Amino acid sequence: xxxxxxxxxxxxxxxxxxxxxxxxxxxxxxxxxxxxxxxxxxxxxxxxxxxxxxxxxxxxxxxxxxxxxxxxxxxxxxxxxxxxxxxxxxxxxxxxxxxxxxxxxxxxxxxxxxxxxxxxxxxxxxxxxxxxxxxxxxxxxxxxxxxxxxxxxxxxxxxxxxxxxxxxxxxxxxxxxxxxxxxxxxxxxxxxxxxxxxxxxxxxxxxxxxxxxxxxx
Amino acid sequence: xxxxxxxxxxxxxxxxxxxxxxxxxxxxxxxxxxxxxxxxxxxxxxxxxxxxxxxxxxxxxxxxxxxxxxxxxxxxxxxxxxxxxxxxxxxxxxxxxxxxxxxxxxxxxxxxxxxxxxxxxxxxxxxxxxxxxxxxxxxxxxxxxxxxxxxxxxxxxxxxxxxxxxxxxxxxxxxxxxxxxxxxxxxxxxxxxxxxxxxxxxxxxxxxxxxxxxxxxxxxxxxxxxxxxxxxxxxxxxxxxxxxxxxxxxxxxxxxxxxxxxxxxxxxxxxxxxxxxxxxxxxxxxxxxxxxxxxxx
Numbered sequence: 001x002x003x004x005x006x007x008x009x010x011x012x013x014x015x016x017x018x019x020x021x022x023x024x025x026x027x028x029x030x031x032x033x034x035x036x037x038x039x040x041x042x043x044x045x046x047x048x049x050x051x052x053x054x055x056x057x058x059x060x061x062x063x064x065x066x067x068x069x070x071x072x073x074x075x076x077x078x079x080x081x082x083x084x085x086x087x088x089x090x091x092x093x094x095x096x097x098x099x100x101x102x103x104x105x106x107x108x109x110x111x112x113x114x115x116x117x118x119x120x121x122x123x124x125x126x127x128x129x130x131x132x133x134x135x136x137x138x139x140x141x142x143x144x145x146x147x148x149x150x151x152x153x154x155x156x157x158x159x160x161x162x163x164x165x166x167x168x169x170x171x172x173x174x175x176x177x178x179x180x181x182x183x184x185x186x187x188x189x190x191x192x193x194x195x196x197x198x199x200x201x202x203x204x205x206x207x208x209x210x211x212x213x214x215x216x217x
Numbered sequence: 218x219x220x221x222x223x224x225x226x227x228x229x230x231x232x233x234x235x236x237x238x239x240x241x242x243x244x245x246x247x248x249x250x251x252x253x254x255x256x257x258x259x260x261x262x263x264x265x266x267x268x269x270x271x272x273x274x275x276x277x278x279x280x281x282x283x284x285x286x287x288x289x290x291x292x293x294x295x296x297x298x299x300x301x302x303x304x305x306x307x308x309x310x311x312x313x314x315x316x317x318x319x320x321x322x323x324x325x326x327x328x329x330x331x332x333x334x335x336x337x338x339x340x341x342x343x344x345x346x347x348x349x350x351x352x353x354x355x356x357x358x359x360x361x362x363x364x365x366x367x368x369x370x371x372x373x374x375x376x377x378x379x380x381x382x383x384x385x386x387x388x389x390x391x392x393x394x395x396x397x398x399x400x401x402x403x404x405x406x407x408x409x410x411x412x413x414x415x416x417x418x419x420x421x422x423x424x425x426x427x428x429x430x431x432x433x434x435x436x437x438x439x440x441x442x443x444x445x446x447x448x449x450x451x452x453x454x455x456x457x458x459x460x461x462x463x464x465x466x467x468x469x470x471x472x473x474x475x476x477x478x479x480x481x482x483x484x485x486x487x488x489x490x491x492x493x494x495x496x497x498x499x500x501x502x503x504x505x506x507x508x509x510x511x512x513x514x
Binding site for chain 2: 012057058059061062064065067102103104105106107108129130154155156159162183184186187189190193204
């Protein structure tokens with residue numbers, strides 16, 4: 001098999017949400033001494049990107065997105081430790097702290113974004129739902145996060161996204177983190193209104209946004 | 218014998234109410250606090266909202282129990298009070314209802330995904346809906362309204378659970394997004410498939426609520442109509458949320474814009490119309506006028 005054939009098999013395994021195949025191909029790549037960064041970038045990442053396109057077109061829905069993200073995580077679970085050993089960490093995207101904002105218990109969208117970010121190569125610290133504003137900051141400081149993602153489903157709890165940015169400013173930490181906001185009622189105008197660094201419409205768009213803010217292709 | 222609400226729907230368009238949560242917040246409910254708690258703590262406020270909707274012309278109001286399954290209440294540590302809060306809600310709506318008007322029991326999603334996407338099983342969800350339904354029936358509702366469902370499997374589990382404790386009619390409205398290929402739930406169920414499966418499972422009426430504007434919902438109702446002969450329910454959002462001049466986010470679509478699509482919804486097959494997020498007694502009043510006009514013509 002040529003390298004291109006192997007890469008396209010990897011991509012297909014992700015698109016099909018085939019966890020076993022995704023993991024098996026990753027193990028095979030490690031055994032045969034392939035360039036693992038290239039394996040990630042040319043094999044697996046195009047797969048998860050294709051999944052994103054299918055979701056945006058309404059061909060894939062949440063179950064497919066989750067299965068593909070799981071397959072991606074299975075492959076990355078094999079590749080990450082090897083990359084670390086070789087000092088070639090692929091998590092160039094960096095660390096993300098994510099949670100549903102204080103007062104809001106809706107976590108479906110947030111879970112999906114967390115899962116897709118993880119599949120997209122980010123180190124994700126998911127704080128769950130109804131996360132106190134202080135806690136985002138504490139965790140971000142503790143883990144050395146680059147980005148903080150705030151989810152809110154209600155127009156009322158969205159106000160806490162604004163409060164959070166105010167709190168970051170008060171602490172003199174505003175420029176230290178990129179702050180992304182999302183949730184059904186959020187939109188670009190809201191992100192601008194409260195001075196967030198970005199807004200994403202859905203989990204796939206969130207990964208694209210996070211990658212671009214992290215300076216990755 | 219047919220239920221009186223279904224009889225009424227045969228003779229004319231039946232009007233549901235509008236949003237509950239935002240009305241309670243206008244009366245002081247803290248953002249993020251569980252509205253169900255007010256069934257016990259501020260019964261006057263809940264009754265007042267129902268009364269305002271009836272006064273505006275609603276034929277049916279929905280109980281303040283959208284997040285009232287024990288599974289959902291558990292997120293607020295209130296699961297042990299599920300029976301009490303649901304029964305109280307049903308009684309409040311009943312007390313507010315003038316003779317000849319109706320009370321629908323609102324049952325929203327549990328917020329848990331079924332396996333393999335999440336941890337829940339169909340049996341667990343059925344049991345949660347059954348527990349909520351038992352309390353609501355005890356409090357005197359006329360029908361059940363399973364709302365805002367994004368997973369057909371959960372909706373079917375809900376029908377099953379409710380059916381195990383009550384023989385009252387069960388309406389189911391799901392929430393659909395619009396895609397180039399049509400209307401689909403978050404989990405990928407098409408409007409047509411949802412309508413057919415819900416009918417097979419014994420729903421008395423099916424429909425769509427939330428997410429879509431009234432204009433977008435017209436096509437969705439037509440898609441549902443293509444797959445079922447059941448009465449259809451349409452409860453749209455008042456536009457899309459926008460940042461207002463006060464820097465707060467809200468549904469700011471003018472009432473006239475919302476109501477403009479009501480005749481189209483009826484023409485597409487909706488026998489029940491009402492409102493979801495952002496709608497108020499003003500929307501219901503305007504809908505009542507639009508329905509009367511449509512029926513006179």
